[in-house]
Amino acid sequence: MPHDQFDHNASVVASAPGRANLLGEHIDYAGGIVLPFAISYRTSVGITPRTDKTIRIRSAQSPDFIEVQWSDLATWQGPTWARYVLGVLHSIDRELPGLDISVDGDVPQGSGLSSSAALECAVATALNELFDLGFSPLELAKIAKKAENEYVGMPCGLMDQAASMLSRENSILQFDCLSLEHDYLPFNLNNHGLSILIVDSRVKHELVDGGYANRFKACETARTSLGLDSLRHLTPELFESADLDPLVRKRVSHIVGEMDRVEKTIQALKVDDFQAVGSYMTQTHASLRDLFEISWVEMDLAVDVALDNGALGARMMGGGFGGSGIFLLPKAEIPTVVAQIESAFTAKNYTPPKSFIAEPSTGARIE
Numbered sequence: 001m002p003h004d005q006f007d008h009n010a011s012v013v014a015s016a017p018g019r020a021n022l023l024g025e026h027i028d029y030a031g032g033i034v035l036p037f038a039i040s041y042r043t044s045v046g047i048t049p050r051t052d053k054t055i056r057i058r059s060a061q062s063p064d065f066i067e068v069q070w071s072d073l074a075t076w077q078g079p080t081w082a083r084y085v086l087g088v089l090h091s092i093d094r095e096l097p098g099l100d101i102s103v104d105g106d107v108p109q110g111s112g113l114s115s116s117a118a119l120e121c122a123v124a125t126a127l128n129e130l131f132d133l134g135f136s137p138l139e140l141a142k143i144a145k146k147a148e149n150e151y152v153g154m155p156c157g158l159m160d161q162a163a164s165m166l167s168r169e170n171s172i173l174q175f176d177c178l179s180l181e182h183d184y185l186p187f188n189l190n191n192h193g194l195s196i197l198i199v200d201s202r203v204k205h206e207l208v209d210g211g212y213a214n215r216f217k218a219c220e221t222a223r224t225s226l227g228l229d230s231l232r233h234l235t236p237e238l239f240e241s242a243d244l245d246p247l248v249r250k251r252v253s254h255i256v257g258e259m260d261r262v263e264k265t266i267q268a269l270k271v272d273d274f275q276a277v278g279s280y281m282t283q284t285h286a287s288l289r290d291l292f293e294i295s296w297v298e299m300d301l302a303v304d305v306a307l308d309n310g311a312l313g314a315r316m317m318g319g320g321f322g323g324s325g326i327f328l329l330p331k332a333e334i335p336t337v338v339a340q341i342e343s344a345f346t347a348k349n350y351t352p353p354k355s356f357i358a359e360p361s362t363g364a365r366i367e
Protein backbone atom coordinates (compact mmCIF):
# COMPACT_ATOMS: atom_id res chain seq x y z
CA MET A 1 0.00 0.00 0.00
CA PRO A 2 1.55 3.37 -0.90
CA HIS A 3 1.96 5.73 2.07
CA ASP A 4 -0.68 8.11 0.88
CA GLN A 5 -3.35 5.47 0.44
CA PHE A 6 -5.58 4.24 3.17
CA ASP A 7 -6.46 0.54 3.07
CA HIS A 8 -10.22 0.67 2.59
CA ASN A 9 -10.27 -3.11 2.14
CA ALA A 10 -8.89 -3.79 5.62
CA SER A 11 -10.76 -6.41 7.68
CA VAL A 12 -12.05 -3.66 9.91
CA VAL A 13 -12.05 0.14 9.66
CA ALA A 14 -12.78 2.32 12.68
CA SER A 15 -12.61 6.06 13.15
CA ALA A 16 -12.41 8.34 16.16
CA PRO A 17 -12.56 12.14 16.48
CA GLY A 18 -10.37 14.83 17.97
CA ARG A 19 -11.92 16.91 20.73
CA ALA A 20 -12.54 20.43 21.93
CA ASN A 21 -13.18 21.27 25.57
CA LEU A 22 -15.77 23.79 26.67
CA LEU A 23 -14.53 23.93 30.24
CA GLY A 24 -12.63 21.91 32.85
CA GLU A 25 -8.99 22.38 31.90
CA HIS A 26 -6.16 20.52 33.64
CA ILE A 27 -8.54 19.01 36.15
CA ASP A 28 -9.04 15.59 34.59
CA TYR A 29 -5.92 14.17 36.26
CA ALA A 30 -7.03 15.90 39.46
CA GLY A 31 -10.33 14.01 39.55
CA GLY A 32 -12.50 16.87 38.29
CA ILE A 33 -15.51 16.97 35.98
CA VAL A 34 -14.74 18.03 32.40
CA LEU A 35 -16.98 19.24 29.58
CA PRO A 36 -15.43 18.23 26.25
CA PHE A 37 -17.04 17.36 22.93
CA ALA A 38 -15.87 15.66 19.74
CA ILE A 39 -15.04 17.79 16.72
CA SER A 40 -15.79 16.66 13.18
CA TYR A 41 -12.13 15.98 12.30
CA ARG A 42 -11.43 12.26 12.61
CA THR A 43 -8.70 9.63 12.32
CA SER A 44 -9.42 6.34 10.56
CA VAL A 45 -7.58 3.11 11.15
CA GLY A 46 -7.83 -0.01 9.01
CA ILE A 47 -6.56 -3.28 10.47
CA THR A 48 -6.08 -6.66 8.80
CA PRO A 49 -4.71 -9.65 10.74
CA ARG A 50 -1.61 -11.42 9.44
CA THR A 51 -0.56 -15.05 9.77
CA ASP A 52 2.76 -14.17 11.49
CA LYS A 53 3.64 -11.98 14.49
CA THR A 54 4.72 -8.87 12.56
CA ILE A 55 3.00 -5.53 13.09
CA ARG A 56 3.25 -3.16 10.13
CA ILE A 57 1.97 0.41 10.28
CA ARG A 58 1.67 3.08 7.62
CA SER A 59 0.12 6.49 7.80
CA ALA A 60 -0.99 8.80 5.03
CA GLN A 61 0.36 11.60 7.22
CA SER A 62 3.92 10.25 7.55
CA PRO A 63 6.62 8.84 5.29
CA ASP A 64 7.60 6.32 8.02
CA PHE A 65 7.02 2.63 7.47
CA ILE A 66 6.93 0.83 10.81
CA GLU A 67 7.61 -2.87 11.19
CA VAL A 68 7.79 -4.41 14.67
CA GLN A 69 7.56 -7.94 16.08
CA TRP A 70 5.07 -8.47 18.90
CA SER A 71 8.00 -9.79 20.98
CA ASP A 72 9.81 -6.42 20.61
CA LEU A 73 6.81 -4.27 21.38
CA ALA A 74 7.58 -3.54 25.03
CA THR A 75 10.99 -2.04 24.31
CA TRP A 76 10.35 -0.51 20.88
CA GLN A 77 11.62 3.04 20.34
CA GLY A 78 10.55 5.02 17.29
CA PRO A 79 8.44 7.91 16.00
CA THR A 80 5.91 9.18 18.55
CA TRP A 81 2.92 8.91 16.22
CA ALA A 82 3.54 5.17 15.83
CA ARG A 83 3.98 4.81 19.59
CA TYR A 84 0.36 5.88 20.04
CA VAL A 85 -0.66 2.92 17.86
CA LEU A 86 1.73 0.44 19.41
CA GLY A 87 0.92 1.69 22.91
CA VAL A 88 -2.68 0.61 22.42
CA LEU A 89 -1.58 -2.85 21.24
CA HIS A 90 0.65 -3.03 24.30
CA SER A 91 -1.94 -1.88 26.81
CA ILE A 92 -4.78 -3.97 25.39
CA ASP A 93 -2.70 -6.88 26.66
CA ARG A 94 -4.14 -9.76 24.59
CA GLU A 95 -2.49 -12.53 22.57
CA LEU A 96 -3.06 -11.26 19.02
CA PRO A 97 -1.59 -12.18 15.61
CA GLY A 98 0.51 -9.90 13.40
CA LEU A 99 -1.37 -6.92 12.02
CA ASP A 100 -1.32 -4.64 9.00
CA ILE A 101 -2.45 -1.23 10.17
CA SER A 102 -3.11 1.78 7.99
CA VAL A 103 -3.88 5.25 9.31
CA ASP A 104 -5.37 8.32 7.72
CA GLY A 105 -7.03 11.37 9.20
CA ASP A 106 -7.58 15.09 9.23
CA VAL A 107 -7.25 15.95 12.93
CA PRO A 108 -4.63 18.73 12.90
CA GLN A 109 -1.50 17.57 14.74
CA GLY A 110 0.12 19.63 17.49
CA SER A 111 -2.91 21.93 17.57
CA GLY A 112 -4.28 20.86 20.93
CA LEU A 113 -7.20 19.00 19.35
CA SER A 114 -6.15 15.54 20.58
CA SER A 115 -4.99 13.95 17.37
CA SER A 116 -3.20 11.43 19.60
CA ALA A 117 -6.38 10.39 21.42
CA ALA A 118 -8.19 10.13 18.06
CA LEU A 119 -5.51 7.75 16.81
CA GLU A 120 -5.43 5.67 20.00
CA CYS A 121 -9.20 5.41 20.19
CA ALA A 122 -9.54 4.45 16.52
CA VAL A 123 -6.98 1.66 17.02
CA ALA A 124 -8.66 0.46 20.22
CA THR A 125 -12.11 0.48 18.60
CA ALA A 126 -10.89 -1.41 15.53
CA LEU A 127 -9.12 -4.09 17.61
CA ASN A 128 -12.14 -4.50 19.87
CA GLU A 129 -14.34 -5.16 16.85
CA LEU A 130 -11.89 -7.30 14.90
CA PHE A 131 -11.10 -9.69 17.74
CA ASP A 132 -14.44 -9.43 19.52
CA LEU A 133 -12.69 -8.34 22.73
CA GLY A 134 -15.86 -7.16 24.43
CA PHE A 135 -14.54 -3.91 25.96
CA SER A 136 -17.03 -1.11 26.62
CA PRO A 137 -16.33 2.36 25.14
CA LEU A 138 -15.21 3.56 28.59
CA GLU A 139 -12.84 0.60 28.97
CA LEU A 140 -11.40 1.37 25.53
CA ALA A 141 -10.84 4.99 26.63
CA LYS A 142 -8.94 3.70 29.68
CA ILE A 143 -6.84 1.40 27.51
CA ALA A 144 -6.01 4.35 25.24
CA LYS A 145 -5.05 6.50 28.24
CA LYS A 146 -2.86 3.71 29.61
CA ALA A 147 -1.08 3.59 26.25
CA GLU A 148 -0.33 7.28 26.50
CA ASN A 149 0.67 7.21 30.19
CA GLU A 150 2.77 4.07 30.20
CA TYR A 151 3.95 3.52 26.63
CA VAL A 152 4.32 7.08 25.32
CA GLY A 153 5.20 8.49 28.76
CA MET A 154 2.74 11.38 28.88
CA PRO A 155 0.91 11.67 32.24
CA CYS A 156 -2.40 12.85 30.72
CA GLY A 157 -5.79 12.40 32.33
CA LEU A 158 -8.74 10.61 30.76
CA MET A 159 -10.54 13.58 29.19
CA ASP A 160 -9.34 13.33 25.59
CA GLN A 161 -9.86 9.59 25.27
CA ALA A 162 -13.26 9.75 27.00
CA ALA A 163 -14.33 12.54 24.63
CA SER A 164 -13.13 10.63 21.60
CA MET A 165 -14.93 7.44 22.66
CA LEU A 166 -18.14 8.76 24.22
CA SER A 167 -19.14 12.03 22.54
CA ARG A 168 -22.49 12.54 20.85
CA GLU A 169 -23.68 14.99 18.23
CA ASN A 170 -25.02 18.34 19.46
CA SER A 171 -24.07 17.62 23.07
CA ILE A 172 -21.40 18.35 25.60
CA LEU A 173 -20.01 15.31 27.36
CA GLN A 174 -20.13 15.73 31.13
CA PHE A 175 -17.40 13.36 32.25
CA ASP A 176 -16.57 12.81 35.90
CA CYS A 177 -12.91 11.82 36.03
CA LEU A 178 -13.24 10.55 39.60
CA SER A 179 -16.33 8.32 39.45
CA LEU A 180 -15.98 7.84 35.64
CA GLU A 181 -19.71 8.46 35.31
CA HIS A 182 -20.86 10.45 32.34
CA ASP A 183 -23.86 12.29 31.03
CA TYR A 184 -24.74 14.57 28.12
CA LEU A 185 -25.65 18.24 28.32
CA PRO A 186 -27.65 19.99 25.62
CA PHE A 187 -25.72 22.50 23.57
CA ASN A 188 -28.33 24.37 21.57
CA LEU A 189 -26.10 27.08 20.16
CA ASN A 190 -27.92 27.35 16.83
CA ASN A 191 -31.22 28.24 18.52
CA HIS A 192 -29.43 31.18 20.11
CA GLY A 193 -27.56 32.39 17.02
CA LEU A 194 -24.25 31.36 18.58
CA SER A 195 -21.28 29.30 17.43
CA ILE A 196 -18.11 27.83 18.75
CA LEU A 197 -15.05 29.01 16.88
CA ILE A 198 -11.79 27.11 17.32
CA VAL A 199 -8.69 29.17 16.61
CA ASP A 200 -5.47 27.28 16.01
CA SER A 201 -2.70 29.70 16.96
CA ARG A 202 -0.27 27.65 14.83
CA VAL A 203 2.12 27.51 17.77
CA LYS A 204 2.82 23.80 17.90
CA HIS A 205 2.67 22.17 21.25
CA GLU A 206 4.22 18.88 22.23
CA LEU A 207 2.68 17.47 25.36
CA VAL A 208 5.52 15.06 25.83
CA ASP A 209 7.59 18.20 26.65
CA GLY A 210 8.07 19.08 30.31
CA GLY A 211 5.49 21.83 31.01
CA TYR A 212 2.47 19.56 31.23
CA ALA A 213 4.23 16.95 33.39
CA ASN A 214 5.44 19.74 35.65
CA ARG A 215 1.87 21.01 36.29
CA PHE A 216 0.71 17.44 36.86
CA LYS A 217 3.50 17.01 39.41
CA ALA A 218 2.57 20.19 41.29
CA CYS A 219 -0.98 18.86 41.68
CA GLU A 220 0.30 15.49 42.85
CA THR A 221 2.60 17.18 45.38
CA ALA A 222 -0.35 19.09 46.82
CA ARG A 223 -2.59 16.03 46.88
CA THR A 224 -0.09 13.85 48.72
CA SER A 225 0.99 16.55 51.17
CA LEU A 226 -2.67 17.16 52.06
CA GLY A 227 -3.28 13.43 52.47
CA LEU A 228 -6.12 13.42 49.93
CA ASP A 229 -6.96 10.64 47.50
CA SER A 230 -8.07 13.27 44.99
CA LEU A 231 -7.88 17.07 44.71
CA ARG A 232 -11.62 16.86 44.04
CA HIS A 233 -11.96 16.63 47.81
CA LEU A 234 -10.02 19.83 48.38
CA THR A 235 -12.61 22.26 49.69
CA PRO A 236 -11.94 26.02 49.48
CA GLU A 237 -11.70 26.05 53.33
CA LEU A 238 -9.12 23.26 53.43
CA PHE A 239 -7.22 24.98 50.63
CA GLU A 240 -7.14 28.29 52.53
CA SER A 241 -5.68 26.70 55.64
CA ALA A 242 -3.27 24.33 53.83
CA ASP A 243 0.45 24.80 54.26
CA LEU A 244 1.68 24.64 50.65
CA ASP A 245 4.74 25.84 48.80
CA PRO A 246 3.77 29.21 47.17
CA LEU A 247 4.16 27.96 43.60
CA VAL A 248 2.22 24.76 44.32
CA ARG A 249 -0.48 26.91 45.96
CA LYS A 250 -0.70 29.09 42.86
CA ARG A 251 -1.11 26.06 40.60
CA VAL A 252 -3.69 24.42 42.84
CA SER A 253 -5.70 27.62 43.09
CA HIS A 254 -6.43 27.12 39.38
CA ILE A 255 -7.66 23.60 40.11
CA VAL A 256 -9.97 24.73 42.92
CA GLY A 257 -11.38 27.60 40.83
CA GLU A 258 -11.80 25.47 37.72
CA MET A 259 -13.74 22.75 39.55
CA ASP A 260 -16.08 25.45 40.82
CA ARG A 261 -16.50 27.02 37.36
CA VAL A 262 -17.37 23.62 35.89
CA GLU A 263 -20.17 23.16 38.44
CA LYS A 264 -21.54 26.61 37.56
CA THR A 265 -21.19 26.01 33.83
CA ILE A 266 -23.20 22.78 34.07
CA GLN A 267 -26.02 24.73 35.73
CA ALA A 268 -25.77 27.50 33.12
CA LEU A 269 -25.89 24.99 30.23
CA LYS A 270 -29.03 23.41 31.67
CA VAL A 271 -30.85 26.73 31.29
CA ASP A 272 -29.11 27.86 28.07
CA ASP A 273 -27.46 30.78 29.89
CA PHE A 274 -24.68 31.33 27.37
CA GLN A 275 -23.68 34.73 28.75
CA ALA A 276 -22.71 32.95 31.95
CA VAL A 277 -21.00 30.09 30.07
CA GLY A 278 -18.94 32.66 28.14
CA SER A 279 -17.94 34.49 31.27
CA TYR A 280 -16.72 31.25 32.94
CA MET A 281 -14.70 30.47 29.81
CA THR A 282 -12.99 33.85 29.98
CA GLN A 283 -12.33 33.44 33.71
CA THR A 284 -10.75 30.08 32.91
CA HIS A 285 -8.43 31.76 30.43
CA ALA A 286 -7.26 34.24 33.07
CA SER A 287 -6.70 31.39 35.51
CA LEU A 288 -4.71 29.30 33.02
CA ARG A 289 -2.68 32.37 32.04
CA ASP A 290 -2.00 33.85 35.47
CA LEU A 291 -2.16 30.96 37.94
CA PHE A 292 -1.33 27.86 35.94
CA GLU A 293 0.92 29.89 33.60
CA ILE A 294 0.44 27.74 30.52
CA SER A 295 -0.97 30.25 28.03
CA TRP A 296 1.14 31.82 25.29
CA VAL A 297 1.30 35.32 23.79
CA GLU A 298 -0.39 34.48 20.49
CA MET A 299 -3.39 32.99 22.28
CA ASP A 300 -3.61 35.83 24.79
CA LEU A 301 -3.79 38.20 21.83
CA ALA A 302 -6.48 36.15 20.05
CA VAL A 303 -8.56 36.01 23.25
CA ASP A 304 -8.32 39.79 23.79
CA VAL A 305 -9.24 40.55 20.18
CA ALA A 306 -12.20 38.15 20.25
CA LEU A 307 -13.55 39.66 23.48
CA ASP A 308 -13.15 43.18 22.07
CA ASN A 309 -15.19 42.13 19.05
CA GLY A 310 -18.25 40.61 20.66
CA ALA A 311 -17.23 37.13 21.86
CA LEU A 312 -19.22 35.98 24.91
CA GLY A 313 -16.26 33.93 26.07
CA ALA A 314 -12.76 33.09 24.90
CA ARG A 315 -9.97 30.97 26.25
CA MET A 316 -6.96 28.83 25.50
CA MET A 317 -7.81 25.14 25.34
CA GLY A 318 -6.02 21.91 26.13
CA GLY A 319 -2.60 21.17 27.57
CA GLY A 320 -1.14 24.64 26.96
CA PHE A 321 2.06 26.25 25.60
CA GLY A 322 0.60 26.23 22.08
CA GLY A 323 -2.32 24.83 20.15
CA SER A 324 -5.84 26.15 19.94
CA GLY A 325 -8.35 28.34 21.71
CA ILE A 326 -12.11 28.03 22.03
CA PHE A 327 -14.36 31.05 21.48
CA LEU A 328 -18.09 31.38 22.05
CA LEU A 329 -19.61 34.10 19.90
CA PRO A 330 -22.63 35.21 17.91
CA LYS A 331 -22.57 33.47 14.54
CA ALA A 332 -22.93 36.83 12.80
CA GLU A 333 -19.69 38.08 14.38
CA ILE A 334 -17.52 35.22 13.16
CA PRO A 335 -16.18 36.85 9.96
CA THR A 336 -15.27 40.03 11.86
CA VAL A 337 -13.63 38.18 14.75
CA VAL A 338 -11.63 35.93 12.40
CA ALA A 339 -10.49 38.93 10.33
CA GLN A 340 -9.56 40.96 13.40
CA ILE A 341 -7.53 38.11 14.90
CA GLU A 342 -5.76 37.58 11.59
CA SER A 343 -4.83 41.23 11.24
CA ALA A 344 -3.68 41.40 14.86
CA PHE A 345 -1.42 38.38 14.18
CA THR A 346 -0.08 39.98 10.99
CA ALA A 347 0.70 43.19 12.85
CA LYS A 348 2.85 41.20 15.29
CA ASN A 349 4.44 39.06 12.59
CA TYR A 350 2.92 35.89 14.06
CA THR A 351 2.21 32.89 11.82
CA PRO A 352 -1.35 33.31 10.45
CA PRO A 353 -3.85 31.42 12.64
CA LYS A 354 -6.39 28.93 11.30
CA SER A 355 -9.99 28.92 12.43
CA PHE A 356 -12.97 26.63 12.06
CA ILE A 357 -16.48 26.40 13.43
CA ALA A 358 -16.85 23.35 15.67
CA GLU A 359 -20.07 21.34 15.71
CA PRO A 360 -20.22 18.79 18.54
CA SER A 361 -19.87 15.47 16.74
CA THR A 362 -20.09 11.77 17.30
CA GLY A 363 -17.47 9.63 19.05
CA ALA A 364 -15.54 6.55 17.86
CA ARG A 365 -17.34 4.17 15.54
CA ILE A 366 -16.87 1.27 13.16
CA GLU A 367 -17.04 2.46 9.56
Ligand code: GLA
Binds near residue numbers: 027028160
Ligand atom coordinates in the same frame (compact mmCIF):
# COMPACT_ATOMS: atom_id res chain seq x y z
C1 GLA B 1 -4.27 17.43 27.42
C2 GLA B 1 -4.35 16.10 28.17
C3 GLA B 1 -5.68 15.96 28.90
C4 GLA B 1 -5.98 17.19 29.75
C5 GLA B 1 -5.77 18.47 28.96
C6 GLA B 1 -5.89 19.70 29.81
O1 GLA B 1 -5.19 17.46 26.38
O2 GLA B 1 -4.18 15.04 27.28
O3 GLA B 1 -5.68 14.79 29.68
O4 GLA B 1 -5.23 17.19 30.93
O5 GLA B 1 -4.51 18.50 28.31
O6 GLA B 1 -7.19 19.83 30.29
